[in-house]
Amino acid sequence: MESVTAARKETTPAVAEAAPDATSGGQANVPSPQETDGFRLVIEALKLNGIDTIFGLPGIPITDLTRKAQAAGMRVISFRHEQNAGYAASIAGFMTRKPGICLTVSAPGFLNGLTALANATTNCFPMILISGSSEREIVDLQQGDYEEMDQLAIARPLCKAAFRVLHAEDIGVGIARAIRAAVSGRPGGVYLDLPAKLFAQTMAAEAGRKSLIKVVDPAPRQIPARDAVQRALELLKSAKRPLILLGKGAAYAQADADIRALVEKTGIPYLPMAMAKGLLPDTHEQSAAAARSYVLPEADVVMLIGARLNWLLSHGKGKTWGGKDAKAWGGQKFIQIDISPQEADSNVRIDAPVVGDVGSCVSALLAGIGATWAKPPADWLNAIAERKNKNVAKMGETLAKNPMPMNFHSALNVVRDIVKANPDAILVNEGANALDFTRSIVDMYKPRKRLDVGTWGVMGIGMGFSVAAAVVSGQPVIAIEGDSAFGFSGMEVETICRYNLPVCVVILNNNGVYRGDEVNPTGGRDPAPLVFVKGARYEKLMEAFGGVGVQATTPAELRKAMEEALRSRKPTLINAAIDEGAGTESGRITALNPTAKKK
Numbered sequence: 204m205e206s207v208t209a210a211r212k213e214t215t216p217a218v219a220e221a222a223p224d225a226t227s228g229g230q231a232n233v234p235s236p237q238e239t240d241g242f243r244l245v246i247e248a249l250k251l252n253g254i255d256t257i258f259g260l261p262g263i264p265i266t267d268l269t270r271k272a273q274a275a276g277m278r279v280i281s282f283r284h285e286q287n288a289g290y291a292a293s294i295a296g297f298m299t300r301k302p303g304i305c306l307t308v309s310a311p312g313f314l315n316g317l318t319a320l321a322n323a324t325t326n327c328f329p330m331i332l333i334s335g336s337s338e339r340e341i342v343d344l345q346q347g348d349y350e351e352m353d354q355l356a357i358a359r360p361l362c363k364a365a366f367r368v369l370h371a372e373d374i375g376v377g378i379a380r381a382i383r384a385a386v387s388g389r390p391g392g393v394y395l396d397l398p399a400k401l402f403a404q405t406m407a408a409e410a411g412r413k414s415l416i417k418v419v420d421p422a423p424r425q426i427p428a429r430d431a432v433q434r435a436l437e438l439l440k441s442a443k444r445p446l447i448l449l450g451k452g453a454a455y456a457q458a459d460a461d462i463r464a465l466v467e468k469t470g471i472p473y474l475p476m477a478m479a480k481g482l483l484p485d486t487h488e489q490s491a492a493a494a495r496s497y498v499l500p501e502a503d504v505v506m507l508i509g510a511r512l513n514w515l516l517s518h519g520k521g522k523t524w525g526g527k528d529a530k531a532w533g534g535q536k537f538i539q540i541d542i543s544p545q546e547a548d549s550n551v552r553i554d555a556p557v558v559g560d561v562g563s564c565v566s567a568l569l570a571g572i573g574a575t576w577a578k579p580p581a582d583w584l585n586a587i588a589e590r591k592n593k594n595v596a597k598m599g600e601t602l603a604k605n606p607m608p609m610n611f612h613s614a615l616n617v618v619r620d621i622v623k624a625n626p627d628a629i630l631v632n633e634g635a636n637a638l639d640f641t642r643s644i645v646d647m648y649k650p651r652k653r654l655d656v657g658t659w660g661v662m663g664i665g666m667g668f669s670v671a672a673a674v675v676s677g678q679p680v681i682a683i684e685g686d687s688a689f690g691f692s693g694m695e696v697e698t699i700c701r702y703n704l705p706v707c708v709v710i711l712n713n714n715g716v717y718r719g720d721e722v723n724p725t726g727g728r729d730p731a732p733l734v735f736v737k738g739a740r741y742e743k744l745m746e747a748f749g750g751v752g753v754q755a756t757t758p759a760e761l762r763k764a765m766e767e768a769l770r771s772r773k774p775t776l777i778n779a780a781i782d783e784g785a786g787t788e789s790g791r792i793t794a795l796n797p798t799a800k801k802k
């Protein structure tokens with residue numbers, strides 16, 4: 204209760220002074236001191252729950268909400284397109300375990316934010332998309348309102364939960380339900396529909412204050428059953444060739460010390476999924492990342508920690524796992540730690556499911572391991588070390604080459620050094636070759652520093668993630684972008700400049716999608732569908748808004764520009780010219796491409 208009062212004291216004077224919204228009819232909506240309104244209640248409900256940042260794009264009917272939120276001390280980050288605001292909100296949720304808030308206008312703004320909401324749900328990022336919506340009476344009779352759309356119905360199948368608030372006195376409950384749905388259990392996207400009329404509704408201030416809910420224990424721990432932990436430990440103990448797989452869920456859990464202790468005490472080799480890189484430093488001697496294609500088929504017991512057996516792990520079967528053909532299971536037994544009981548058996552049999560939040564499960568396993576755990580057999584560890592050393596040496600040779608023009612390797616060799624020297628910097632990464640090569644070449648040293656395209660392999664997260672990462676962490680951000688990938692959110696370089704964020708964008712520019720050397724087979728005037736303007740000067744886009752733009756054609760130029768960007772913390776875009784023939788179609792997932800498969 205006390206904090207409710209505190210929040211009100213802080214917000215009330217500033218909110219009352221905020222200017223009326225010219226675009227919403229220009230009526231000054233200033234309730235008397237004894238009254239409150241929908242605007243204030245939404246802002247106070249968010250603040251009461253520790254939410255201090257909104258990522259959004261203003262317009263009817265939420266223009267005043269953005270102003271009043273800023274006036275009330277919240278950070279309001281305005282984007283140029285809602286999709287980028289949505290991606291920003293979702294990754295802020297991943298980084299902080301608090302729901303990231305994306306605020307949009309009705310119909311088109313809502314739809315623009317929806318891809319990010321669906322992506323958040325798929326990736327288990329906690330996020331709330333709050334959209335203003337048009338007049339219910341008109342929308343439901345389909346009478347053609349301004350930005351008419353039944354948003355609630357459209358959002359519902361794409362998110363974990365969807366709510367609408369019609370009355371000011373229900374705002375507290377609506378926000379509390381949205382927060383709980385976003386962060387409890389398996390996190391995900393939540394839609395909250397706030398019709399235009401709600402914001403101007405007034406009610407007695409005292410009653411309004413009492414209607415707000417400070418959510419107690421929004422993401423309750425889920426303790427695993429003792430027998431499930433025991434079953435898992437026994438299976439692990441019986442293993443001759445055990446392997447641990449760390450997923451994005453393990454990174455999300457913020458149980459870093461316990462996860463590291465579990466890996467180190469058991470001595471089991473591990474593989475990090477892309478966004479789990481850095482949970483233990485990639486240079487850790489137990490990392491089997493450089494021997495991935497050896498350990499997956501050879502392992503006899505695999506423990507999944509917050510990692511799902513989806514396409515990113517070849518569904519736990521097929522040749523990758525030592526199966527005889529594309530659908531056949533390998534001989535592995537699986538332990539799966541996951542917060543959702545429905546995850547087990549999604550693709551292959553799970554012999555020991557451990558259901559609970561990753562932190563609680565890992566600490567239960569640690570307790571069960573005790574002091575006398577036998578390390579895995581030496582022949583397993585030696586066999587992995589041998590492959591690893593060979594592959595690392597081979598990679599070293601490739602990285603040392605200095606071709607002209609640059610290729611992905613010679614450019615990323617520089618990025619690898621810069622990230623090593625700046626382990627607190629956050630690495631955002633998207634593209635195809637630009638993604639796959641960065642993931643395998645650039646080592647990460649700390650948890651949750653690598654943010655990428657996630658479960659869907661979605662293009663467009665780049666600038667939204669970069670803005671959120673900088674805003675949420677205060678750390679410098681390095682965004683390694685394919686030239687196609689960058690295009691999806693490129694206009695947000697203005698946002699980066701406007702908020703003066705320490706973001707260094709590096710475009711690995713090979714003139715196209717996958718590569719830039721295709722030609723139109725008809726000899727006609729149109730370029731081939733995968734190629735872009737040759738030698739495009741993306742760096743000028745950053746210069747247009749006052750940031751630093753650099754064209755880099757050699758690793759030395761790239762290094763100098765990146766060092767300067769990290770030193771100055773100025774918004775920087777480096778356009779790195781990459782050999783247009785250097786990439787492969789679809790990067791590492793060529794096999795999923797129907798045409799390439801036929802070849």
Ligand SMILES: Cc1ncc(C[n+]2csc(CCOP(=O)(O)OP(=O)(O)O)c2C)c(N)n1
Pocket residue numbers: 633634635636637638659660661662663684685686687688689711713715716717718786790
């Ligand atoms: C939203 C979305 N649209 C399209 C795709 C298909 N796609 C996958 S990678 C990619 C771009 C690859 O080109 P680029 O970013 O330049 O990386 P490169 O391989 O050239 O380094 C595209 C369009 C996608 N993954 N997501």
Ligand SMILES: [Mg+2]
Pocket residue numbers: 685686687711712713714715716717718
């Ligand atoms: Mg490209």
